Amino acid sequence: MDTINSISYPVIFKDTLTQLVNFIEQGNYSRFFILTDEHTGEHCLPLLQERLEHLNNSYDVIEVNAGEESKNIDFCAGIWKMLIDFGADRHSLMINLGGGVIGDMGGFAASTYKRGIDFVQVPTTLLSQVDASVGGKTGIDFDNLKNIIGTFTQPKAVFIEPAFLQTLPQRQILSGYAEMLKHGLIQDAAYWSELKGADINAAPAPELVYQSVAIKNKVVVDDPFEKGFRKCLNFGHTVGHAVETYSLLNDGSKHLTHGEAIAIGMICEAWLSHKNAGLTTDELNEITTVLNNLYPRYELDETCHSVLHSLMKTDKKNQNGNINCTLLNKIGECSIDHICTEEELCDSLRYYAGL
Numbered sequence: 001m002d003t004i005n006s007i008s009y010p011v012i013f014k015d016t017l018t019q020l021v022n023f024i025e026q027g028n029y030s031r032f033f034i035l036t037d038e039h040t041g042e043h044c045l046p047l048l049q050e051r052l053e054h055l056n057n058s059y060d061v062i063e064v065n066a067g068e069e070s071k072n073i074d075f076c077a078g079i080w081k082m083l084i085d086f087g088a089d090r091h092s093l094m095i096n097l098g099g100g101v102i103g104d105m106g107g108f109a110a111s112t113y114k115r116g117i118d119f120v121q122v123p124t125t126l127l128s129q130v131d132a133s134v135g136g137k138t139g140i141d142f143d144n145l146k147n148i149i150g151t152f153t154q155p156k157a158v159f160i161e162p163a164f165l166q167t168l169p170q171r172q173i174l175s176g177y178a179e180m181l182k183h184g185l186i187q188d189a190a191y192w193s194e195l196k197g198a199d200i201n202a203a204p205a206p207e208l209v210y211q212s213v214a215i216k217n218k219v220v221v222d223d224p225f226e227k228g229f230r231k232c233l234n235f236g237h238t239v240g241h242a243v244e245t246y247s248l249l250n251d252g253s254k255h256l257t258h259g260e261a262i263a264i265g266m267i268c269e270a271w272l273s274h275k276n277a278g279l280t281t282d283e284l285n286e287i288t289t290v291l292n293n294l295y296p297r298y299e300l301d302e303t304c305h306s307v308l309h310s311l312m313k314t315d316k317k318n319q320n321g322n323i324n325c326t327l328l329n330k331i332g333e334c335s336i337d338h339i340c341t342e343e344e345l346c347d348s349l350r351y352y353a354g355l
């Protein structure tokens, strides 16, 4: 349980911060930059800085506001500007110290600055440790659409440090847990069974984080650019991204987290899986009960269906104007490219609302 080899880089689980310092020392970088947000600047940066004290390399810290509201072109431009002001050359390294927002946006900023500088992911939320840091999807939100601008660019390494999870609020633990449950549902029934009964009041054991990364990694290694089966990792996201965006637009600072929205999306898409892909009634009931008990309820009445449907029409898995979902054939097995109609998608929202 030390390292997983991903597409072109290691995901490191052991002696993580020491390994990060070694990586910087051996990388011969002209300069490095640590991207943080307000919370990781406070809770995670000091732990890293302790280890950097004996290094000769100089570095700068770039801090952005925390949260999804910052994952946009304005904050990204702020990062590019800071890199210019700090004199970052092509042999610079960006260290993304934070959750999925920092990883996605920092990865995007790095992959485009001077046509691309190296970056590493140091994920500090459960969600980013089990999912966002691996696989090379970078990006920002634009025009109220999730991750609509971005690249597939692989980091040079990923460093997963369990100590960072100690300061993570419970709500964020639960948010990351949704992507872990997704990994079980799409690829591993035994993992789903193990997780559904686990204590979610604290960060999960490192073995479970490792298992999730292993599941995701196998998929992204086989299909790094999402030409086909990688779409399985998007189970719950056709509806989930629409619900997340809807909440970002309507709920101000009380918006849903990514994981909370994906949990709702997984309930709806489990219903679609029952209708169109062979998921049994018992399995649908099991998935619905587990997710509905774990995650807060969210009101989705008829008035929001047309907005949600318009948002789903922009999903990246779609083709030729059809909305393409990833659906479960059974717990632990899924298939991609199921075309779902507006009526079916709205019925799935009605199923959720009627629970």
Ligand SMILES: NC(=O)c1ccc[n+]([C@@H]2O[C@H](COP(=O)([O-])OP(=O)(O)OC[C@H]3O[C@@H](n4cnc5c(N)ncnc54)[C@H](O)[C@@H]3O)[C@@H](O)[C@H]2O)c1
Binding pocket: 037, 038, 039, 040, 043, 044, 066, 067, 068, 071, 098, 099, 100, 101, 102, 104, 124, 125, 126, 127, 128, 131, 132, 133, 134, 135, 136, 137, 138, 146, 147, 164, 165, 166, 167, 168, 169, 172, 175, 176, 257, 258, 259
């Ligand atoms: N690239 C991918 O493959 C991928 C996969 C899944 C999700 N995502 C994206 O990831 C984002 C969600 O990521 P997230 O859930 O990590 O959100 P986030 O980055 O907004 O972090 C959640 C909150 O936790 C705080 N935080 C982070 N680490 C902390 C720590 N150790 N202690 C205390 N507070 C801490 C952050 O400041 C923030 O307030 C979404 O934008 C989603 O689209 C990307």
Ligand SMILES: O=C(O)C(=O)C[C@@H](O)[C@H](O)[C@H](O)COP(=O)(O)O
Binding pocket: 131, 134, 135, 137, 146, 147, 179, 226, 230, 233, 234, 237, 316
């Ligand atoms: O890595 C992937 O592939 C995923 O789909 C993982 C998702 O959990 C993640 O939310 C991802 O950012 C979604 O990507 P998008 O292409 O639908 O924006």
Ligand SMILES: [Zn+2]
Binding pocket: 131, 179, 237, 258, 262
């Ligand atoms: Zn996700």
